[in-house]
Amino acid sequence: MKYAIEVKNLNKSYDNFKLKDISFKLETGTIMGIVGENGAGKSTIIKAILGLINIDSGDIKIFGKDFKENSVEIKNNISVVFDESYFHDNLKIRDIDKIMKNIYSNWDKNKFFKYVNEFKLPDNKKIKEFSRGMKMKLSIAVALSHSAKILILDEATSGLDPVVRDEILDIFLDYIQDEECSVLIASHITSDLEKVADYITFLDNGEIVFSKNKDELIYDYGIVKCSEKDIDKISKEDIVGIRKNTFGCEVMVNNKNKYENKEFIVDKTNLEEIILFTVRGDK
Secondary structure, three states: OOEEEEEEEEEEEOOOOEEEEEEEEEEOOOEEEEEOOOOOOHHHHHHHHOOOOOOOEEEEEEOOEEOOOOHHHHHHOEEEEOOOOOOOOOOOHHHHHHHHHOOOOOOOHHHHHHHHHHOOOOOOOOHHHOOHHHHHHHHHHHHOOOOOOEEEEEOOOOOOOHHHHHHHHHHHHHHOOOOOOEEEEEEOOHHHHHHHOOEEEEEEOOEEEEEEEHHHHHHHOEEEEEOHHHHHHOOHHHEEEEEEEOOEEEEEEOOOHHHHOOOOEEEOOOHHHHHHHHHHOEO
16 A cells, blocks of 8 residues: 555654644545644644654654655655745736746646636736635645645635635545545544545644544444433443533444444434544543
8 A cells, every 4th residue: 555644653842732643644545634623733743744843753754755865856746735825925827837837847837827717816916916715726726736746735725715615625636536646634624624535633632533534434423312321321432422411412422333223313423523522522
């Protein structure tokens, strides 16, 4: 099996925050979503992968190679989109094309202007006149126009309206169709990740809670509805979290099939509920 990114036992300490033993693998040809609340450590992981910060310990490989020893080759094959546009306000679309062809040896002008037209970006306006959504579309158009094999996004769809987000997510799905390209998306918008991600890595307070196949998560997990006294009938090792209300209890389990043929009512769930029960549910 080929991996685009391999992170093993990554540790990084700040005065008031720590990344602790972060490990995951992004398979080639797949999309992984890193999800967690603001401050959970998503951006720190991405900065570590890109060599933008020094890590305390751990091992990071991209295309099976060390980033620092192969930085020129790797940078040419990675595209990164952050939550803010970093293009100068006074530039226009054609200025960006001229700049990028001198940065990337495999810059594809035709592909770039195809995305510009597809995104309906104005080529006669300066970037300072662009809306936030237009700036993000421009960043993504640049990211997809130099034949990169890995696309890394840090909250890139945050703040965009649902129609624009949906349009961009479809582009990510097209991007991986050749099974040679991979996407790593850090986001707190679980609905986006549920639509496109093959794998979900859930981060809480600098630690990985789980890193699993998304479809298996949605299939295996469920919500058991019962009275408080019936909670004892559910195996403790199956309980993800418990939510109590005036009508009884909702118990998130990681093996819903085990309880569907018993006296319980078992509902299907989604990624957002799984995360909420995991973090905020009673144990």
